[in-house]
Amino acid sequence: MNVTDADTVTFSDLSRRPKEVAERAAHLGRVRVTHRDADDFYLTAADKEDLRDQSLTTASRMFLALMKHDAAARTLLLAMPDVFPWVRHLTEDEVREFTVELVVALSDAAELDADVTTQEVIAGWRATARIKADPSAYRDAKTPTSGDFGSVDAPA
Missing domain, CATH: 1.10.246 (Serum Albumin; Chain A, Domain 1)
Structure with missing residues (x-):
């Protein structure tokens, strides 16, 4: 799966707006969460995974x-x-x-x-x-x- 900017959020976004990011992950299937001080990770809908x-x-x-x-x-x-x-x-x-x-x-x-x-x-x-x-x-x-x-x- 190719990652676009629309599929990416920052860790700060996840911290500030968890519900919005979770809804986005559910809609897209997954979003990449970038973190300045750690490895990126994906927030994925369990059924998709x-x-x-x-x-x-x-x-x-x-x-x-x-x-x-x-x-x-x-x-x-x-x-x-x-x-x-x-x-x-x-x-x-x-x-x-x-x-x-x-x-x-x-x-x-x-x-x-x-x-x-x-x-x-x-x-x-x-x-x-x-x-x-x-x-x-x-x-x-x-x-x-x-x-x-x-x-x-x-x-x-």
């Missing part, structure tokens, strides 16, 4: 069921470059592994409320593709190392 959860659960169960059938799994593999264009830098086996990990992570998000795992799987495979896209970086990455190089900040 329940429907969203049910939809995610249904989609993840369908993908898991599809992965059990060779023809359907092949179709999922064929769809991956449309969804994630950077998979062209991965081998066929790596795309297959990414697809399985992604479907399992989506299932965990739906069934266990483990939402962060899905983005971690995508970020990990995207990082692999990024390195493999640059032949010199990939060659360097495959070079054995030894010793402790200290702490490393992960790129955004």
Whole structure:
């Protein structure tokens, strides 16, 4: 869901006019509440969020069921470059592994409320593709190392 200015209120707005903000959230489905000193959050109508959860659960169960059938799994593999264009830098086996990990992570998000795992799987495979896209970086990455190089900040 894209957020527009109409979908956003400040924490101060919520504090000063809670009824108005709640009505707006009920009408729109959710509003983003921005906070100067903390992370933003959403004020969401519970029934809308329940429907969203049910939809995610249904989609993840369908993908898991599809992965059990060779023809359907092949179709999922064929769809991956449309969804994630950077998979062209991965081998066929790596795309297959990414697809399985992604479907399992989506299932965990739906069934266990483990939402962060899905983005971690995508970020990990995207990082692999990024390195493999640059032949010199990939060659360097495959070079054995030894010793402790200290702490490393992960790129955004």
